[in-house]
Amino acid sequence: MKKKYTKILLLILSILLLFSACTEPEEIENPLIGTWKYMNYQTGDWEKITFREDLTYRLENYNGTSYESVVITGNYHFDEEKYVFERRGLDDIGFFYEISGNNLIVTYGKTYVRQ
Numbered sequence: 001m002k003k004k005y006t007k008i009l010l011l012i013l014s015i016l017l018l019f020s021a022c023t024e025p026e027e028i029e030n031p032l033i034g035t036w037k038y039m040n041y042q043t044g045d046w047e048k049i050t051f052r053e054d055l056t057y058r059l060e061n062y063n064g065t066s067y068e069s070v071v072i073t074g075n076y077h078f079d080e081e082k083y084v085f086e087r088r089g090l091d092d093i094g095f096f097y098e099i100s101g102n103n104l105i106v107t108y109g110k111t112y113v114r115q
């Protein structure tokens with residue numbers, strides 16, 4: 001009788017293990033969510049990026065010389081090392097990044113501060 005219960009218990013555990021292996025992988029937390037701003041104090045230029053939870057972004061560039069700004073919106077995706085702006089009709093643009101405290105450090109040399 002004990003062997004029968006042991007076999008049933010092993011079968012149940014095997015089934016549970018099989019179902020747990022079939023679940024979707026956990027989503028990584030999105031550390032980019034929020035608004036980040038880069039400021040060039042010499043030229044007056046600035047750039048503000050807002051990453052939203054729904055994986056959309058808003059990028060605003062301001063030119064301190066011409067007093068003009070340009071706004072770009074769209075979708076993005078990310079992983080632990082890189083975020084990618086998806087652009088309709090154009091090539092996507094990816095950036096390697098690191099977050100240190102309230103700073104978003106992007107590979108091309110800009111440091112954005114969380115707003």
